[in-house]
Amino acid sequence: MCAHATPDGEKHPENPERLRAIRRKLDAEGVASRCVDMKAKEAKEKYIASVHTPNHIKLIRDISSKEYDYRRNKTARKFNSIYFNEGSSESAFLAAGSVIEVAEKVAAGELSSAIALVRPPGHHAEHNEPMGFCLFNNVAIAANYLLNERPDLGINKILIVDWDVHHGNGTQKMFYSDSRVLFFSVHRFDYGSFYPCEGDASHCFIGEGAGEGYNINVPWEHGKCSDADYVAAWDHVLLPIAEAFDPDIILLSAGFDAAMGDPLGGCCITPDGYALLLTKLLGFAKGRIVMALEGGYNLKSIANSVCACTKVLLGDNFTYNSPRMQPFESTWRVIQMVMVCNVLFLCTAVRILWF
């Protein structure tokens, strides 16, 4: 997946060094050797077709072929924040296939949890177009694979937690009317001015039809959100709702661009902060958690954060030592708005519990 890079070597935040830096850190800390190290595997097109159109799949399959040599860059410019090169096709299929592979193994109980270190990332990719550095929506494809292709594994309810600093617009749309998938995204919104700059990242978008109440957006009003703000969103929104939903597995769209030092995110979660957020999820779905890398562009921050999270998944004892900070006042306002909008879901949850 390091073969996907800018065509002429221009600098870009989403570059192969991201994976190499993470791998170096996991090796140096002796963490990689404690994991089951799996080879990347390409996704079959029929599984990708559960969330993407035939045109989209054909484009990504063919974009690295010779026939695109003279129009590859022109094609990329038709999309929002996308580049392609000769390695993009294979990388995209490997990223999607690898998330499917580990999700299947965790669902089957062959692995207790997993972290898929993949790129290109996925959560901005929509039904019919790549977007925001994302070619295929890896997590959405894996979720549909479990629900539709492997009913024997007994995965009927999936919680997708998206802590990337950007809204998971693609994933939201793919499960917007689907009550089998509860999508929770916490992201910078800045009143609609933060990428992807769409109104549907607001707290008012709670799903529709059967999926009403199964889409939760926690939209920060500004940057600089830290461990304390995220912990507040966890304790007051995500954890109570996850308890009511009672997922069979958790897929984590694990971007690390809300990390301290990230050049794009402007937030400041520490590695210990990420470890704490992850620890708080271990009590659900019998600890069956599959993390999939999304964004995160400060090499040191992503390497340290992924390492801290992997240690949590390995069961290492963890104590949160970072200085205690208070959430912003705006954080309580956002949380209150989110909870008001999701009253319907809470009522449904109570009804389910009652029966």
Ligand SMILES: [Zn+2]
């Ligand atoms: Zn992001």
